Amino acid sequence: MVIADLYRKTIFLDTAPLIYYIEGNSSYQDKLNDVFKANTNGDFIFITSCITLLEVLVKPLREGEKELANKYKKILTSAVGISIFEISNDIALKAAELRAIYNLRTPDALQFATAIEYKADYFLTNDNRLKSLKQVSSVLLSELQ
Numbered sequence: 001m002v003i004a005d006l007y008r009k010t011i012f013l014d015t016a017p018l019i020y021y022i023e024g025n026s027s028y029q030d031k032l033n034d035v036f037k038a039n040t041n042g043d044f045i046f047i048t049s050c051i052t053l054l055e056v057l058v059k060p061l062r063e064g065e066k067e068l069a070n071k072y073k074k075i076l077t078s079a080v081g082i083s084i085f086e087i088s089n090d091i092a093l094k095a096a097e098l099r100a101i102y103n104l105r106t107p108d109a110l111q112f113a114t115a116i117e118y119k120a121d122y123f124l125t126n127d128n129r130l131k132s133l134k135q136v137s138s139v140l141l142s143e144l145q
Contacts, residue, residue, distance in 0.1 A: 002145050003034050006044045006122060012115035013046040013082065014125035015055040017141060022056075022071060028126075028141040035124070035144065039081040046082040046124075049091075049114040051107050053077075053084060091117050102133060112136065 020026035021036055039046055053076050060069035076084050087110055094113035098104055104112070108130065115123050115136045123130060123138045130138045 001139055001143050003038055006035070006038065009044045009121035010119065011044055011046050012111070012120035012123045012136065013048040013052065014111060014123065014127065015052045016126040017124050018052065018075070019056055020126070020141070022075070031141060031144045042081065047085065047115070047118050047120055048076065048082065049085050049087060049111055051087070051110050055107065085114055085118060087114070088117070098133070
């Protein structure tokens with residue numbers, strides 16, 4: 001998928017792409033730089049859930065990397081092109097359905113249910129297992145051009 005195909009769309013940002021982008025130690029760095037630049041330019045919006053905030057903070061907090069933890073918090077809570085949503089009862093119910101049908105882990109089910117609830121056009125991830133869900137089209141980092 002060409003990054004321009006994401007323009008004027010709502011993209012659910014899963015945890016791994018954000019970690020790869022911020023920490024800069026991924027073979028996908030050039031693609032991620034292009035994706036985040038397009039987001040910053042207003043070409044599309046990112047949405048995500050508070051699960052992403054939880055997941056990106058665990059390692060920096062565990063390792064005492066307060067600066068990195070603050071960087072994640074700032075990006076997710078105040079960046080112009082990113083909206084972060086809380087988990088509602090409706091999302092929890094949808095996540096339970098997804099877990100039952102697809103045998104997903106709870107965090108993945110909550111992430112995907114949030115994408116469904118907020119009508120994301122695409123789900124940007126690096127988790128190949130999520131490609132089997134059809135409610136929102138998953139885009140793997142390896143598929144970006």
